[in-house]
Amino acid sequence: MPGYSSKAKYTVQCATSSPCHTHTTKPQSTHGCSYLIICRSIVIKCKAAVAWESGKPLSIEEVEVAPPKAHEVRIKIFATGVCHTDAYTLSGSDPEGLFPVILGHEGAGTVESVGEGVTKFKPGDTVVPLYVPQCGECKFCKNPKTNLCQKIRVTQGRGLLPDNTSRFTCKGKQVFHFMGTSTFSEYTVVADISLAKVNAKAPLDKVCLLGCGISTGYGAALNTAKVEPGSTCAVFGLGAVGLAVIMGCKVAGATRIIGVDINPAKFEKAKEFGATEFVNPKDHSKPIQEVLVEMTDGGVDYSFECIGNVQIMRAALEACHKGWGESVIIGVAGAGQEISTRPFQLVTGRVWRGTAFGGWKSVESVPKLVEDYMNKKLKVDEFVTHTLPFEQINEGFDLMHAGKSIRTVLTF
Structure with missing residues (x-):
């Protein structure tokens, strides 16, 4: 991946102090193309596509991604799809649309770090963020008739994480989350109930699409x-x-x-x-x-x-x-x-x-859908008509609006 090497150094802002420090990470295998920063106390600077206002093209910016708090997971995104729902919100038609925001909800990546209390994920896990969470505890999760978990619905609709704050800043301004996922960022933070651990051998530029459209x-x-x-x-x-x-x-x-x-x-x-x-x-x-x-x-x-x-x-x-x-x-x-x-x-x-999300109970179902894909029981590759570098995200939207693509996948 561009910008990464076995001797890569990362300049990060520590959350516990004001000076910047340069950290050299210990190489850890994750699809052979990146290394993990396993530290929950640092702010990561990375690129993201920020929607500053409705009806305008996305802007590639350097954003700061704060560490995960309790029951949160920070993810390194490797691939993300471009969906009509992203365009719907960007157009200004979404009643819950907030700006500035980092859109994106069809992503796949690996866990970079976890917050306190997270027991189901560890750094290096291959994951798919979920815009429909599954806490397993609310009355919606316990009812077989629905998949619409309500545990974090209110804050998610406000563009915030469960503690009512954002992990994103850009140019000194708070940037909102989107659908609890915000996959148009090289790093993102999600609630641990909004994440599915999937087969580590799954190609991320394909299974990212199981985060929304196909499923x-x-x-x-x-x-x-x-x-x-x-x-x-x-x-x-x-x-x-x-x-x-x-x-x-x-x-x-x-x-x-x-x-x-x-x-x-x-x-x-x-x-x-x-x-x-x-x-x-x-x-x-x-x-x-x-x-x-x-x-x-x-x-x-x-x-x-x-x-x-x-x-x-x-x-x-x-x-x-x-x-x-x-x-x-x-x-x-x-x-x-x-x-x-x-x-x-x-x-x-x-x-x-x-x-919504095809009625799937997300946390338990997405790993099974990935297995069906790996066993050639479910088409996924056939949906991908274009693969572009992340910097060409606006071209991906243009292809979608022109009806020239089924799914465009952006890779970091």
Whole structure:
């Protein structure tokens, strides 16, 4: 990795005193490309992409990352994906969006140091940060019907760690955390319940994507909808999440999987993941839900909205079969937007539900997903269309907005 060598020296600001000191680390193997600073008393200076304000490109800056406090872990990030959720917050549409902030939530790396009370992680562990934590103690964690742990939800929504403070500073200013992960930084600090230890042999530039997009779509089909063998499914939006939904529907045994998108260039890729048919709404004069109802003898068994468009959410529901059809909302709509349909759609048996992180109980599930990938039971490599150095992060966003990428992975 650039900037690292077996004789590397690191200038750091000690948290317990004002002078700067130069520390030479003891080499420790971690994917053969970096060395760990095992010290919980130092502030690390590193590069990060800071969003100073909404609607502006990210700025590569030198930031200071404070040591982990009690029940926190500091991580060296090696790879991170670029997701539409990052762009959503950067656009200013996120009601919880705060600035300045370090975005990013699809990352993978190794543990650099741990705070007091951390027992499940040690320096050198290979990990994936989790924007949906799992404390195992709250009533949400104990309920099998949900994965939405609430232990640190309030502070996470404020862009802070559980003690109501940030570990990031830049140019003398506090910088907010994002989704409890902030993977657009060479080093980040997360709560120990927001972290999964995974197979040390897993390629970090691939399994980072299991931190959001792939897991979200795949789980929406398997966990939230519980797609049944022989089902007919419609997937609206054929980006990374939509392709992961298709993959989940195929694994579940769906017979017909209809991809819906206005970009026909995406259809061939969707076929590789298991789509059997494709519909471009632009090719039809009638509403897409009517097209799908006619195609499927009354409607699909399951539909999935992977875009974040409230009009498409309605179409996805109304494309479902009377009596049993179920529609799952995955896409995140802009602040203040509302969904609507005629109550008769629900009275006559259709079900409307949503999902976050595919319904996976994160800490226990992500390591298993990594193992499925390592055993070639789960596609991951196929989602990566571009790999760029971290400094080209804005190019990664441009590729996503232009529809030219499925997932861009940034490497440090």
